[in-house]
Amino acid sequence: MALMITDECINCDVCEPECPNDAIYMGVEIYEIDPHKCTECVGHFDEPQCVQVCPVACIPTHPQHVETRETLWQKFERLTAAKQAAQGGGAAGSVPPAAASAS
Numbered sequence: 125m126a127l128m129i130t131d132e133c134i135n136c137d138v139c140e141p142e143c144p145n146d147a148i149y150m151g152v153e154i155y156e157i158d159p160h161k162c163t164e165c166v167g168h169f170d171e172p173q174c175v176q177v178c179p180v181a182c183i184p185t186h187p188q189h190v191e192t193r194e195t196l197w198q199k200f201e202r203l204t205a206a207k208q209a210a211q212g213g214g215a216a217g218s219v220p221p222a223a224a225s226a227s
Contacts, residue, residue, distance in 0.1 A: 167200030
């Protein structure tokens with residue numbers, strides 16, 4: 125499942141820097157979450173960090189992007205491999221230290 129930000133968002137700026145996948149960005153009026161990048165922090169943390177820091181509880185599961193934990197893990201691996209390739213280093217199959225300690 126990917127997450128979404130509802131119109132209750134107060135643009136407090138605390139969620140965006142917490143996202144390890146850079147999935148949160150400023151939209152036209154409020155922050156938004158790119159469902160193609162959101163792994164609900166699977167591979168990084170035990171719980172979604174944006175949900176943990178949101179002061180108005182406006183980040184529910186996106187009903188149109190329901191994904192299993194396995195699918196979220198696969199997305200995490202794909203995003204990690206792409207990020208490593210863009211940085212020009214690291215083995216595509218290696219697990220970052222944060223992911224290793226989270227499992």
